[in-house]
Amino acid sequence: MTFEKLADTLKALADPTRLKIISLLRIRDCCVCELVPIFNISQPAISKHLSRLKTAELVRETRKGQWVFYSLNEKRLAETGLALSHLPDLSEHLKKLEEQGLLVTCE
Template sequence: MESIEQMADRIKLLGDKTRLTMLILLKEKEWCVCDLVDLLDVSQPGISQHLRKLKSQGIVSEARRGQWVHYSLNVEDKPYLKAVLDQMPDYEAVMSSLGKKEPSSQC
């Protein structure tokens, strides 16, 4: 069982708009950093920093494929985070709000 402190630290990460948007996108599929940079108009170091924080709390997982790293959502064992994300706008709504189409993956 997680401590309240661990839960609070993980929930705090959802308070950032960029990280929350990333998590909503990750509900749909896994993404590489380059695609998230294109979608969110955030620098590569900025996206990597957000992903590092999410990974350190076990909210996202990474998988290497050649030179690329793909990230996926990892909240099945964190029902309180899953419940929050289930209440967020869906993938299509987020993509529409970003004014973007799904990028043709570079990786």
């Protein structure tokens, strides 16, 4: 996972409302109208949060008649948590700096 992609996913997670939605979806799938009364924000606001989570592939949607149910992509969420402990390696960057004499040593 690139730094840019991971940053995008973390941005999708970095909001209390969206984290709460994810926590709720861990219990069971929910449709939009169930989520609205939990938060003190409008239905379009909830829709936009869900859309943001969907773009980040953190949730999936399934239409069931009138309702659209959202479900958690547990795999994607777990991946993201793990990615923080396995960031791409930048050792070569430091090597290049060394070659250019840009590293500071002051111990």
